[in-house]
Amino acid sequence: MRVVAAMSGGVDSAVAAARMLDAGHEVVGVHLALSQSAATLRESARGCCTIEDAGDARRVADVLGIPFYVWDMAARFKRDVVDDFRAEYAAGRTPNPCLRCNEKIKFAALLDKAVALGFDAVATGHYAQVVETVNPDGTVRRELHRAVDAAKDQSYVLGVLDADQLARSFFPLGDTTKPQIRQEAAERGFYVASKPDSHDICFIADGDTRGWLGRELGEAPGDIVDTDGAVVGSHDGAFAYTVGQRRGLGLSRPAPDGQPRYVVEVRPDTNQVVVGTADLLGVNALTGDHARWCGPHPRGVVEVGAQVRAHGAEYAARAWADGDSVEVRVDERIRGVAPGQSVVLYDGTRVVGSATIAAARLERTPVG
Template identity: 65%
Template sequence: MRVVAAMSGGVDSAVAAARAAEAGHDVTGVHLALSRNPQSYRTGARGCCTIEDANDARRAADVIGIPFYIWDLSDRFHADVVEDFMAEYAAGRTPNPCLRCNEKIKFAAVLDRALALGFDAVATGHYAQLRAGADGVVEMHRAADHGKDQSYVLGVLDQQQLTHSLFPLGGSTKAEVRAEAAARGLLVADKPDSHDICFVADGDNAGWLREKLGDRAPNHGGTIVDEAGEVVGTHEGSYAFTIGQRRGLRLGRPAPDGKPRFVLDIEPVSGTVTVGPRERLAVRRLTGVRPRWCGTAPTDLSGTVQLRAHGAELPARVRVGDAVEIELLEPAYGVAPGQAAVLYDGTRVVGSATIAATA
């Protein structure tokens, strides 16, 4: 097959490209330029989307012996991922930009361009496994190393995208990948993993949102109230908060029982943030919208649901109709509208939906 290897400049994507080439595929390395100004995104070895990362990817491609190109997708990334991130927070929701990037950029814009150029598949360094089902459907399963499993952020991929995807690292551990990179002479063998959100340069999400949104948001200032409606603090923007948040509330008055308080609700129009005890965060029912199915859409499912990257699996019953109704068999805490609920049947990813409401 002719394969585009998406090379971020990190160790995982470099080894994935090397394995694809070693398997006999005709591989071309591609680094995605996602920032209009790479120096405005994270610098140093913690992240991606920097000039340093592009150079690391090019050097890895040279060692592997494959052609290498840089594709500028910065405008598409800004519109589909960065602007979406800002709009979701301004609306009082908590998005996951990594899922949106996979859905809109890596397995849509990149895959569309690759197929148009005559390639057959896109290979990435994600930790997940693809298997052929009995009915010929391509199934996505959790990685062999559950500690590195990234199937959650891939739960937005549909069957057409999975059919044209390769995840060469799905059966390996991170330690094995680093050892292999060193044995292949790849200089990124010891490069630290990326963390946080690639386009937030210092990792301060609230500060970044405050700078970018400012007075653009209708909720650039407001009050923090307790469940009785009594004002216990003020804030500069409700977009700096998420459901379940405990730190950074800067409350002027402690709770009567002295226990910590958590964000229970965000009202984006008035800018009111409601806080209360942790037990009030418990939810047992979720309503999901905009479902994305990895194969045929189910009608009913008894399986598990994961609500955040590297979060715990929770047993659940799911009904699919006009919306995706999820009944949790044990409570979850700190679940926010805008998060993705990814559904599993054993290790197989069934699909995902965006959480619109909780109860």
């Protein structure tokens, strides 16, 4: 097969490209230029898309003896990921830009361009597994599964892939642990073998999301209120707060019972942040929209595992789909679930699909 290996300049994508070459594929390395003003050097482990990263990827391609190109997707990344991130926070939601990047850039823009140029698939350094199973009619179905390295598993952020995208995707690292990947990179003579991992959010290099949002959206002073509507503090922008947040609230009035208070709601229409006690954070019912299925569309009520954070716990749940929407009822209460987050559904280790959380609430009536 002719395969585009997405090479970020890190150790994972370097080994992924090497393994695809070892498997006998015709491999071409591609580095995605996603920043419209790429820095020469990385500011921290959070940064990405620097000239240094592109150079690291090129050096690996030279060691492998494969062609290497840089594809400029900065405008698409800004529109589909950065602008979306900004708009979601402005609307009082808490997005995950990695899911959006995978959906819109790596497995849409990149894959579409690769196919248009005559390639068969894209390979990345994500930690996940693709398992092929045979259908009753003899056709082969590709399933997305968790990686063997639970600490590095990235199946959550790949839950936005649909069956067609999955059919053209390879994740060569899914059966290996991160220490083994670094050892393999060193044995192959890759300069990036000990290069630090990058972290979310890649386009906020200093990790100060609140500061970035303040610069992008401007200050918008408003009130922090309790659940009775009493003003207990102030803020410079409701967009800087998320459900479940406890630190950095700067409340002027303590709770009458002295208990800590958390953000329980963000109201962008009135520019208010609502705080309350921890017991108000527990929810067991989620409504999701923008459903994406990694395989067959589930029919009726199905037993699933539900995960609402990239490295969070998986909870036993039941789910049912209605067009583009999904209802999920979790068997126990989950704290700090915010609109805009994604819920990814699992059947064992297999990823069933995902949806963006539109609403979360506590339901006391059993399902079915």
